[in-house]
Amino acid sequence: xxxxxxxxxxxxxxxxxxxxxxxxxxxxxxxxxxxxxxxxxxxxxxxxxxxxxxxxxxxxxxxxxxxxxxxxxxxxxxxxxxxxxxxxxxxxxxxxxxxxxxxxxxxxxxxxxxxxxxxxxxxxxxxxxxxxxxxxxxxxxxxxxxxxxxxxxxxxxxxxxxxxxxxxxxxxxxxxxxxxxxxxxxxxxxxxxxxxxxxxxxxxxxxxxxxxxxxxxxxxxxxxxxxxxxxxxxxxxxxxxxxxxxxxxxxxxxxxxxxxxxxxxxxxxxxxxxxxxxxxxxx
Numbered sequence: 001x002x003x004x005x006x007x008x009x010x011x012x013x014x015x016x017x018x019x020x021x022x023x024x025x026x027x028x029x030x031x032x033x034x035x036x037x038x039x040x041x042x043x044x045x046x047x048x049x050x051x052x053x054x055x056x057x058x059x060x061x062x063x064x065x066x067x068x069x070x071x072x073x074x075x076x077x078x079x080x081x082x083x084x085x086x087x088x089x090x091x092x093x094x095x096x097x098x099x100x101x102x103x104x105x106x107x108x109x110x111x112x113x114x115x116x117x118x119x120x121x122x123x124x125x126x127x128x129x130x131x132x133x134x135x136x137x138x139x140x141x142x143x144x145x146x147x148x149x150x151x152x153x154x155x156x157x158x159x160x161x162x163x164x165x166x167x168x169x170x171x172x173x174x175x176x177x178x179x180x181x182x183x184x185x186x187x188x189x190x191x192x193x194x195x196x197x198x199x200x201x202x203x204x205x206x207x208x209x210x211x212x213x214x215x216x217x218x219x220x221x222x223x224x225x226x227x228x229x230x231x232x233x234x235x236x237x238x239x240x241x242x243x244x245x246x247x248x249x250x251x252x253x254x255x256x257x258x259x260x261x262x263x264x265x266x267x268x269x270x271x272x273x274x275x276x277x278x279x280x281x282x283x
Contacts, residue, residue, distance in 0.1 A: 004212035009268060010220035011211060013066075014228040016265040017073050018235075019248035023258050025077055027251055034089065041082035048074030055159025061218040063273050068159035069221065072166030080167070084111050103188075103240070104181065112178050118171055125168075132156060133165075162222050169229045177236055188240050197237040204231035217272060 028037050028044075048071045055067025087093075088106035096104035125131045127145055140146045176196060179185050186192035207227040214220040238244035247254035 003215040006215050006217050006220050007208070007212035007224070009272070010214075010217065010224040011208065011227060013221060013265065013268050013272075014069070014224040015231075016261050016268075017069070018228065018232050019246075020258070020261055020265065021073055021077055022246075022248040023251035025081060026249065028082075029085070030252070038082060038086050041078040041085075044078030044082075045075050046078075048072065048076075048078060052159055052163050055163070056157055058159065061158050062221075064157065064159040065162050065218040065221050066269055066273055068162030069166060069225070071159070072163040072170075075163075076167050076170050080171075081107065084108070104178075108174075108178055111174060112182070114171075115175060118175060121168065122172075132161065158218060158222070162225065165222065165225050169226055173229055173233055177233060181240065188237075193237060197234050200230050200233035200237075204228075204234070 028040055032040055051067045051071030051074060055064040055071060058064040058067060084107035088110055093106035093109055095102045095106050096109060125133065125136050126139060127149055130137070180190070180193040180196050181188045204227055207230065211220060211223050211227050214223060235244065239246040247257050251258045
């Protein structure tokens with residue numbers, strides 16, 4: 001597949017997972033109710049782990065990457081997001097309400113409490129391993145960490161790399177947005193939030209320009225993960241400012257739009273997954 005088509009397809013695949021992931025979570029909450037939704041979330045997470053295992057065992061790089069991508073999405077939604085939902089509901093955390101409208105759900109009010117765990121993971125990726133992430137590699141080079149500490153290379157199985165990339169980036173930028181929205185730190189109309197919005201847009205555009213120069217589809221999908229998630233910061237903030245209609249927040253109301261997104265995602269993923277087999281490259 002030739003560039004820039006490769007990068008555009010990769011971008012679309014990852015981009016469509018964002019609204020569909022949001023929509024799936026809302027449909028599960030409203031459709032199953034508190035009595036059954038947590039069991040379904042537990043199962044969803046296990047399915048994500050099955051996807052990861054299938055990807056790790058796959059000999060085809062593109063399939064391994066896609067299994068890792070969807071495995072990460074399922075585990076994030078089922079085990080991580082719904083864990084916050086469960087404990088927020090269990091202990092009666094109230095949503096943040098402004099002008100009679102819920103602007104931050106209870107689970108997102110307690111999610112920033114995981115910042116310590118997040119910092120430990122970041123420390124590990126910074127001083128504990130050659131992760132393969134260009135941003136960490138840049139920091140390691142500038143801080144001369146690689147010269148001061150012998151850094152082992154982390155496993156580069158495409159499924160595992162994509163799985164961890166998906167989860168860590170979602171976690172990181174959820175934290176960025178939630179701290180930016182928090183009036184104790186900034187606020188959704190604070191200059192900090194404006195900076196996050198437009199810096200994310202600019203950063204994602206720079207990444208997108210690099211993405212469309214990639215002609216290796218599996219690598220393009222992995223590169224599209226940070227490109228899309230950083231771009232999604234801008235989308236989320238526009239929604240917070242009521243400048244964008246987030247149809248994925250009301251999937252039942254916008255059923256046709258959500259089904260079209262799902263249809264395009266299924267067509268794209270199945271088409272590329274069943275392309276001519278290619279053995280995973282060593283890198």
